[in-house]
Amino acid sequence: MSNAPRRARVRAPELIGKGGWLNTGGRHYTLADLRGRIVVLDFWTFCCINCLHVLDELRELEAKHRDTLVIIGVHSPKFVHEAEHQAVVDAVERYGVEHPVLDDPELATWKQYAVRAWPTLVVIDPEGYIVAQHAGEGHAHAIEKLVEELEAEHEAKGTLRRGDGPYVPPEPEPTTLRFPGKALRLPSGTFLVSDTTRHQLVELAQDGESVVRRIGSGERGLRDGDAGSAAFNEPQGMALLDDGAVVVADTVNHALRRLDPATGEVTTLAGTGRQWMQGEPSSGPAREVSLSSPWDVAFWRGKVWIAMAGVHQLWTYDPAEGRVTVAAGTTNEGLVDGPGEQAWFAQPSGLAATEDRLWLADSETSALRWVDSEGRIHTAVGTGLFDFGHRDGAAGQALFQHPLGVTALPDGSVAVADTYNHALRRYDPATDEVTTLATDLREPSDAVLDGDEIVVVESARHRLTRLRLPEEAVRVEAVAHRTQRAATEVAPGTLRLDVIFQAPAGQKLDTRFGPSTRLLVSATPPELLLGGEGAGTDLARDLELNPEVGEGVLHVSAMAASCDDDPANEYPACHVHQQDWGVPVRLTEGAADRLPLVLAGMDA
Structure with a gap:
């Protein structure tokens, strides 16, 4: 005990x-x-x-x-x-x-x-x-x-x-596909679909319905081999490489896999099969570095770009050198543009490459964003973690709801699989406007072009749906939402933030290489914080709240590392505990002046 x-x-x-x-x-x-x-x-x-x-x-x-x-x-x-x-x-x-x-x-x-x-x-x-x-x-x-x-x-x-x-x-339901995630049109004209819930890839004929073959055993696992014996674990995005092979984001295996369409042979390109955690290497030989829930991939400028949803980053895999590295993102969750090393993402889940841009669906911020040729991050549509809806019009006012896919269109615009709005939307950079192409889809998660038509992955209807690209968008009634969570009433002025962490029984804080904890604080709007923002190693901090800002959201990111406390064990197992909070607050005179957040609870 x-x-x-x-x-x-x-x-x-x-x-x-x-x-x-x-x-x-x-x-x-x-x-x-x-x-x-x-x-x-x-x-x-x-x-x-x-x-x-x-x-x-x-x-x-x-x-x-x-x-x-x-x-x-x-x-x-x-x-x-x-x-x-x-x-x-x-x-x-x-x-x-x-x-x-x-x-x-x-x-x-x-x-x-x-x-x-x-x-x-x-x-x-x-x-x-x-x-x-x-x-x-x-x-x-x-x-x-x-x-x-x-x-x-x-x-x-x-x-x-x-x-x-x-x-x-x-x-079990006897459908051909079960919650498919992404699709890829092969040079032969057939469609390769990630049949996510069944842990397989399925090749469909040009009609988008008839099964040509299944790749993968259908059981959760990480196993290389031929089409019948290879194993995936909730695969998602796919992309064609220069040599005709297909790279697959094997999401729950935290790996990139390679499919040879000619033979059906599956091999592993990147990842260890374990989830990447804070403190581990994030660049190096691809088979020696862990990944974290890669959700989509795109081949752009000679490299495979990876939407690393699990750590809110973009990574790259270099096929020539067999190495992975971080391309953009700090692992902090939010919407911040700028140089790649300073940008914040929130579950990037869809990628589409054009000659000069890499488009991405940043799902938790309900945003459409893009990477330029210099590696800088820009936002076309979206404002942050808590605003979403279905609204067309000027990009600055338009709203999505948790989009998972993005598709480059021939005219330079992009189609967005607006997943939680059950819609296919279009953003046109030339006009900086958003329109709706189709509604009454069921959780669309991706789309691929097929001539003058677009083939949509209707994930919750377990099928591909073919649509003709219209010249004019369908008009829908505008709807806007903000996440509804009860605001915590706190007093204006000094607020004591306490992130409560006690190492689990049999463990101790890992201080071998310096501080074992990290705390990062910011706010929306930024004016809410007069002091206390930024990064530090102490899990307790005094924040100064602006009395002229009535309400907002405190963004708190905390991490602590602990190791097994056994002197006889020369190589103790170590663990990272991490969590991001978005805490809505309302400034009220006489309210609490302390905000406790539990990172890992002690025995009660």
Whole structure:
């Protein structure tokens, strides 16, 4: 057992959500129904790459402790589309979630547990008390150790109940494709589609429907070989190389793969199969450097450009030298233009190359951005993390909602797969305006040209849809949204920011190479902060809030590194804990002058 002091026990609030339960065979659960089991609540939303990382981190834990542990996903939406029940149903299947999920479109359970960030994990013991809370990713190792302690403690007390969990898998649907991600038109005129949920690539005939062949075994894995034995893990984007080969963003394998279309042979170009974490090398021989959720790829100026969604960056892979390196982005999440090394992105998820520009869909900022020939980053449409909608017109006023794909058109304009608006949009640099090309698509995630037509990947309809490019855009009613999260009331003036971190039991802060923590603070609008912005190594900081700015968002990024505390182990395992928060605040006289944020919770 851990020797950490126990705080006063807090009873876990009930699980409520108007959307109801998924993966339970139609049954609704209460915490009383789960008494005797260890429960981990995973507060997630399906747009969030960090949340998707946590889903993958929990798979092994879930399988290992299936008779004592129940993981409950609590889906807590950011975007309007994510509050639609069918969208949550789709996401649960799309990402292979194999535990019950509570659909909480109004954030009722989120508020009861005082959650402030996606993702957040809460551990509840067999007697129904909260024992730990962790924000961000990278905590599976700490939670597993706690689960083992709780198993021993409650086995001895007689309060542990073993047995089958409440998960009931849905019936599989017999469709040709299942949540396809991206498409590529091959020189032969056929279409190569990433059949993401089935972990395969599918070649379709020129009609976009008839299957020519499938590449990949259909089981999650990282395995090279021929078309029947190779294995992928939720592949997404693809691009043609000069030699006719196809490079594939094998997203959950954190790897780039190479497909020889002539033979069907699959090999690995880049990545170690492990997710890149802060502090690791970000350049070097491609097979020796870890990647992080590569979502799309494009061949531009002799290199493969990688939309590295997992760390909010653009990387490149040099086929001639076999090396990867960071091309743009700081790993901080947001929208900042300028030189590549200073730019901020937020889940870049779609790429399209022209002679002088690399276009990208920056999904979490609902933005269309581009890289110029000098490597500088520009924004064509989009304003930041919290503004989105469906509005045509001048680029400065136009709005998207979580776009995942972008396609260069012959006239120099670009088509945007405006995913959460179920629309195909067009941005014309000549006029600096956005129009709508088509609506009533279902989660379009990519599009490819085929003569005078454009073929759209309708991910949530499991198909390719062929459209004729119209001369004039369809007019739709303008809609604008701002993310609706309850603002935290804080006092104007000095605000004490405390990021709470305690190394998990059996670990200590890693100070071998200097400070083991990092804190970065900024604000929207920037005028909200009179002092305290910028980077530092202390997890506590005094911020000076401008009383003339009534409300805004504090952007906080924190990181801490810990290692196993075992003097007998010459090479202890080390872990990085990291999280970004966007905290809406409202300045109110007499309100709290301290803002605590939990990076990794101590035992409660």
